[in-house]
Amino acid sequence: MAPVVNKPVMLEIDGKQIEFIPTYHPAATIYNKEARKGLDDTMALVAERLRPEMRFGGFMLDMDGTIYKGGNPIPGAREFIAYLRKNGIPFVFLTNNSSHSRDFYSDKLARMGFDASKDDVLTSMTATIRFLISERFGRRVYPLATPDVVKEMEDAGIDVVDDDPDIVVLTFDTTITYEKINNAFHFLKKGAEFIATHPDDVCPTEDFYDIDIGPFIRMFEQMCQTTATIIGKPNRLMLEMAAREMGVRPEDTVMVGDRLYTDIAMADRAGTQSILVLSGETDRSMLDGSEIRPTVALGSVADIPDLIEGRRRPVL
Secondary structure, three states: OOOOOOOOEEEEEOOEEEEEOOOOOHHHHHOOHHHHHHHHHHHHHHHHHHOOOOOOOEEEEEOEOOOEEOOEEOOOHHHHHHHHHHOOOOEEEEEOOOOOOHHHHHHHHHHOOOOOOHHHEEEHHHHHHHHHHHHOOOOEEEEEOOHHHHHHHHHOOOEEOOOOOOEEEEOOOOOOOHHHHHHHHHHHHOOOEEEEOOOOOEEEOOOOEEEOOHHHHHHHHHHHOOOOEEOOOOOHHHHHHHHHHHOOOHHHEEEEEOOHHHHHHHHHHHOOEEEEEOOOOOOHHHHHOOOOOOOEEEOOHHHHHHHHHOOOOOOO
16 A cells, blocks of 8 residues: 655644654554554654653652552562662652551562562651651650551650550551540540541552541541641652652652552652552543643553653553
8 A cells, every 4th residue: 555645744742742744544554564663653753752751760659559459469560670670770669558567568578579678668657657756756645556566666766655645646557446446536535636647548459448547537537626647648758758768859759659649649749750550549530530640640560661761652
């Protein structure tokens, strides 16, 4: 089939002017290999010109729904981490899940075959402990937390108490009881400060979601007429901590996550680049209907090496 001769035309795509030279009729690409290659080459050029100018100085990686779901790695996630290691690109795993210590998460990653250590992990509980030490030093704390998280707090020097606290700290307590809830209610009504590790409503599992602490935050706020100080994502504090640990300026890092209202919102607040992955909570329809916009969106972390190398066209 003979090529269709056309003059260059300017197309406006995502607000950018792109020069497009149609060489073959689109129908020819079904039967003609040369036509197909011409179209592929043209689309690759368009993708390259549309690709945002991103800086990949370091990566902050959400875990649940981004790196793994429950006990299963996201396909291609291990290879992505190996790519970062090979190319000397620093990264920190970030999770709002405050039901376990950093040791638990580093062990979990190792069991799934990831090249990661405790020092590569920053949880919302770790960030909360650092906040308590730096901003609320010496205060008495009543935690709603699992036993290993309580131990992590005590090991860090937090004054953990069962009565008359200055602060109630709400974590993702999978051992929560009516007694704990009622105690926290009474302490907050008496004037204790309310701090929560993160605001998530649900936590991803292998095949569905578990209830997280967001509904508990709203319950205590309504019942006690108080407002929680939230330390984890989307508070930019966690992002800034991670950037310092990597030795990279926040504006040169990339936040990668599956949630618009925590991962991407945190990056937006901090003026940091972001990649939304559609492997977890957020799907395409949710992205299309949201005012929170990532720098780019991809199917999963498996697509990031191609984005870095300029071989992948982002969804956005």
